[in-house]
Amino acid sequence: MQIILDTNIYLADVQLRGIGFQNLFAYVRRTGSELVLPRIVREEIVARYSDRLESAIRAVRKAWKPYSDLLLEDDSRDFDAPDVKYEIRALRKLLKSPAKGIQLKYVADFSGVDIHEVAKRGIHRMRPASDEGEELRDVILWLFVLAYAKQSGSPVAFISGDRAFWNENEPAAQVKEDIRKAAVDVRLYRKTADFVTANAPSSEEIPTDALAKMFSRQLIEQPALSLARETLTQEYWGGRIGRLFQSDGELEIVSLMPISGTFYKVDKDHDFAEAKILLKVKYTQPARGQLPEVSPFGIGAATAILGGETQVSAARNMRNPDFYEIEATVFGRMERRRLISVEVNAVKRLDIRTASQGLDEP
DSSP, X not given: OEEEEOHHHHHTXXXXXXXXXXXXXXXXXXXXXXXXXXXXXXXXXXXXXXXXXXXXXXXXXXXXXXXHTTOSSOOOOSOOOOOHHHHHHHHHHHHHSOBTXXXXXXXXXXXXXXXXXXXXXXXXXXXXXXXXXXXXXXXXXXXXXXXXXXXXXXXEEEEOOOGGGEETTEEOHHHHHHHHHHTOOEEEESSHHHHHHHHOOEEEEOXXXXXXXXXXXXXXXXXXXXXXXXXXXXXXXXXXXXXXXXXXSEEEEEEEEEEEEEEEEOSSSEEEEEEEEEEEEEEEOOSOSSOOOOTTTOHHHHHHHHTSHHHHHHHHOTXXXXXXXXXXXXXXXXXXXXXXXXXXXXXXXXEEEEGGGTXXXX
C-alpha cells in the first residue's frame, strides 16, 4: 500500500517519535508498504516548522531575561537560540529517512494535476476547497492523491485531519464522488492510529521448529552481527557496558534459538513474518596487548572511561572472550509463504558473561 500523510499529521509530531508514528513505521516494515511524500507537503512542513520555531524562539527570548535575573550560581545570562537554518536542514534529513528501515518516496512531479480543475473547484467552492473558494493547496494535494493512485495502480491511504476532506466522521460527499469517478482505491483516515487500526493484518503464531527452518543462521548471521556490533559499541561508550568493548574485536554467533514468531497476512499472495531470536554472541578483544588509543585524555582518563583498574586489567588480557546474550527482532517478507527477503531490524543486549564466569565456549 502507498501511504500519503498530509502536512498536519507531520506537524502534530514534528520529531516523528510519538506512538502514532512508531505504530505506522512498524506497519510499513511489516507489510512492505511505502510512505510517499509529495513536494507540496514537504515544502509546507518546512515553511510552517520554520514559522513555529522562530515564534518559539521569540517567546523564549522574551521570557529569558526575568528568568536569568533570578539565577545566582549560573553565570549564563544570554539565551543560546538554535540556528533555524540548521534545524530546517535536520528536518529535511529526518523527512528523507524518518526511522530505521523506513525511506520516504519523495514525489516532485505534479504533472497529473489539472490546473483547470483546480480553478474550477475554487470558483464553484467544490471540496476540498473552502466555502470561500480558498484552500486551493488542499485541492492541489487531493488531485495529486487521485492521480498518483491511478498512476501507481495500487491502494493509496491518505491520512489527513484537515476538515476540508471530512463531513464529521465521513469523507466529504465530493471526496467520495471523486474517488468513484477516478475508479481508484483511495482510503481516507483522520489519524495514523485510525489507519493502523483499520489495516492491522490478521496473524497466527509460528511454531518454533518452523522458525528455526525459516530464519536459518545463514540468513541472519551477517545482518545480526553488524547490528549487534553497532549496538554494543554504543552501549559501551554510553557507559552501559563496564568491560572494554572495541568495535574492531572479533564477534561471532555461537548459538541461535528461536523464541517466538508471528505470521501477518497482508493480502492473498503476501505474508510477513516477525520473529524474536535469542543469539549467544562471542566477543574477543583484538590481540594488541595495549589499551585503545585515547591520546586527548591520557591513561588516567582511559582508566576512568573503562571503569577503574579491573577494566584496565581486562583490557590487557585481550584474548579473554566475553559472551553476550542478544535478542534479535527479524522481519521476513514472503510470497505464498516463500521467504523473499530478511531484515534484522533491532537487537537488544540481555546479558554479558566471561568465560571465567562459567559460560564455556561451545
